[in-house]
Amino acid sequence: MRLDLTPYRRSTIGFDRLFDLLETNARSASAENYPPFNLERVADDRYRITLAVAGFTRDEIDITAQQNLLLVTGRKDEKAGSPNFLHIGIANRSFERRFELADFVFVEDARLNDGLLVIDLVREVPETMKPKSIAIKTGAPLAAVESNADAAQAA
Numbered sequence: 001m002r003l004d005l006t007p008y009r010r011s012t013i014g015f016d017r018l019f020d021l022l023e024t025n026a027r028s029a030s031a032e033n034y035p036p037f038n039l040e041r042v043a044d045d046r047y048r049i050t051l052a053v054a055g056f057t058r059d060e061i062d063i064t065a066q067q068n069l070l071l072v073t074g075r076k077d078e079k080a081g082s083p084n085f086l087h088i089g090i091a092n093r094s095f096e097r098r099f100e101l102a103d104f105v106f107v108e109d110a111r112l113n114d115g116l117l118v119i120d121l122v123r124e125v126p127e128t129m130k131p132k133s134i135a136i137k138t139g140a141p142l143a144a145v146e147s148n149a150d151a152a153q154a155a
Contacts, residue, residue, distance in 0.1 A: 017068075021100055034095055035074070045123040046108075049099060054115035055092045061117060065107045070099040072117070104129075 005019045040048040049070075053061060056074050064071040074095045102123065109120040 034091055034093070035097070037097065042120070047105070047121040047123075049119040049121070051097065051117040051119075052115060053112070053117045054090055056112075056115075056117075058112050061112065063107070063110050063119065065101075068101050068103065070101055070107065070119070070121075072097045072099070072119070 003023055005023060009016070009019055036052045038048075038050040040050070042048050049072075051072060053074055056076070060075055062071075062073045062075070064073075072095075076092060076094050101121070104125050105121050105123045107119060108122045109118075111118050
């Protein structure tokens with residue numbers, strides 16, 4: 001499936017990252033879906049990613065958080081004592097999973113337990129970016145008061 005966002009790119013400003021993200025996800029939608037995972041909203045500003053990584057140890061998994069990107073990789077040593085399987089039903093191959101993160105979303109915790117890798121995320125908006133209430137005062141604006149005082153001193 002081809003997703004063409006060109007008409008929207010021509011008529012909007014500042015949404016390039018969003019359009020790139022949509023196009024990238026559309027291209028990779030048909031890509032491999034291993035390992036399976038769940039995305040969960042735990043609270044208003046808390047999220048959880050759970051990946052099924054049966055057969056992987058903590059040392060074989062790497063989690064890298066960059067600005068707006070979470071990369072989870074699992075590396076299996078294919079040569080290490082491969083037994084003579086009659087049937088392989090448990091996928092045990094290397095993987096790489098990418099998750100695009102919104103601004104101000106950070107990894108809070110990551111735990112591996114019973115074949116599930118659980119990554120907890122939190123959105124922490126800096127105080128300077130949060131909405132704030134502005135007190136409304138009465139009287140003349142400061143600029144008008146200062147300019148009147150300057151005029152009085154000049155006279």
